[in-house]
Amino acid sequence: MRALVGEVFPDQSLNIIGRAEVDSVGIAKGRIQNFRQASDRLGELIERAESGAGVTIDSVYLALAGAHLEGASHPAVTRVRDPSNRVSPRDLQRVDREAKSKELAAGRVYIHFIRNSYRLDGRRVEDPVGMTAEEVGVTYWLLHGGEKAVSEHIHLVNSQSLKVADVIVSSVASACMVASAEEKRAGCLTVDIGAGTTDYALYEHGSIVRTGSIPVGGGHLTNDLTVGLRVLPDAAEELKCERGAAVTEPGDRGETVHLYGDLTIGDKAIDLSSLNRILEVRLEELFELIRDECGESRLREGSSGALLTGGTSRLAKVDTLAERVLGIPARVASHPDWVAEELQGPESSTVLGVLHYALEAEADRQAAQARRRGPGRVGRFSRFLRSS
């Protein structure tokens, strides 16, 4: 679990004043397994963040991940009302409302409505107001989650006497941080490979057209090594980080690595090609899942590249493997320059993205207080997605 404490100034600049990190316990793959342990840990995290920042935290923005999240692409079309066929803001409101009004199954709740570009008579247009057309269309990427899983997390935060200001989906949060405005416009795939989940987001023409969360992460790599090499989890984790790579090279054959410091099993010689092969087949499968969910041809045609982040993107040669499976150039992403040195690591993408989102939301809230009623979450959010 990670927290960043940010301070928002009236001029809408953001200052990171505290951060903290604890091992998550009682949570796996975006679901809470042991409420008490998880609540305890969260308490510890908040305490640390508060004492580091010297402030009291009273509300939090929460990033969600896990297999309970699902998305769907939902298009809508409406006739332009004006007799002269000039598109008015009311036409847009109408078509937006329709695209967002898809009924959800029982037990599901909407988390984000992400607007993709408008179309005027089938032609893509950035801002259609004032232009002429017969029909205006729009597609939304609708993200929803399991009501139970979402409320579980909110309940967890509440258990530490904190309010949840808003929730944001992890894939969306980290995607915002690693893709530049140009990359988003040109189309790109962002992949955040964490410990228990891998979140991805696909950008086309500047907006997110698809997201996904696959319950596989670095923990699985470690576990596969534990099972396959018969070593203890700690040793497997160390082997992975220190010696592992995502592709096997012919030179790995016959090369052995030694496992030191494991008193119970003693020193053990491990074949480097076995080690890397286990990692390779797991990551191959992961990227295949992502490739198939996005559609192979869609990726090749609509994406200029893949940007990898999350702790597991530190694994050597993970970009080479991604490129091989996805069929598009891949690289390990970096954060914008304004991010402080100690937050440049790939683990920080999600938490930075959440903070960025929170900044936008807070700025909007302040503006809204001035105007009484501001735009809803959707308005704020799509603004954020486009401007960052």
Added chain:
Amino acid sequence: MNPADERGGPGAGGRPRITVVGLGGGALRALQRYRREGWAEVGLLGLDTDARDLEADRDLPGLRLGRESLRGLGCGGEPEAGRQAAVDGREEIVAALGSPDLLFLVGCLGKGFATGALPEVAALAAESGAPCVVLAATPFSFEGEQPRRRAEESLAGARRVADCLIPLPNDLLLQTVDGSDRADRLFERADLWIQRAISGVAGPLLRPGRMTVDPGTYRATLKGGESRVLFSTCRVPVGTDLAAVQRELVASPLAGAGWERARPDRLLVSVGSREPLPMSTFSEWSTGLTAFFRARESATVSLWNDPSLGGEVEVTLIARTEIGRGGREGPEERTRSPDHPVHQSKLASKRRQAAARPGARQEEFDDLLAGQERGFFRDGASEPYAGIDLDKPTYLRRGIRIRHP
């Protein structure tokens, strides 16, 4: 009644009675091979509904079940039919089992008879009072989701009643053969491991040696109280040092997960070789293995001899951990200052209540065994993603062989 039972005491003359029971077509084939290649003193019995499979080897004693309902046919992959046949044949099965000193039940799970009948027959064996070791082969991932799920259910049922359950995952077996091998070679492998498991456990009872054990030792190791038993076996060239033996034992496809964490209360080591091993081996291995597996009591080592072992030494380990003494250490409880109360949810207290039930405890321990293939993800219920159990290593699911140095 069995003569060994009457005398009851250890060291009495007369050979201990050991019976191996095979359930279903796959296990019958394994027993047929055992009849040709294994030890003649071991009693064999085949159970099935399928007359053709039972009659394939007329020298293998068999009991045909479900005569009325299935009229000599197999269960057609339906475990329920297998279960029903075992329930209907209760009396016949009990009579055929008798009360040997050691009983093995062998089943290849995934289809009908063995899958459905195994838990029922294991329960009957438990009632008979004979120490019972279950050897269960679980299907390959590529055989599909349904066989896997059914095999897991059957395993869970058998675990509740068996004294010692040795799962033999076919996926792990795939790791031990060359990619070019055909399916029947794989089954040959499975049969071989079944033979190994039998000889490792039965060797100390049936073969001469320096330190052989009597049925009473097995009774004490396998029976009584709530416990879980872990098993492993390996073969190494004569003269292999202890450290290498330890590695082999941990890497054996028969080794249940959890060896790394278990702190057994009792450890039985069976060492078979052609020639008697020097006495120094005995004490070195006894202390070495006790320390390596962190046993609470020093290991009982049994050295026996069999000419068929040739230039190899067979080492088998049976470790028993009492449930309730905590074979596995949980995460430490964090204590918090009273002015910052911990949120107590109903969910958490329900979980604690569940954990207090003895049955639940046992299941927690069972997960440890299930972890053989799933490692530390055994705790979470496996929720398939796009129909795949992603927690299980990809190389095992896809049958990709990983070389061991």
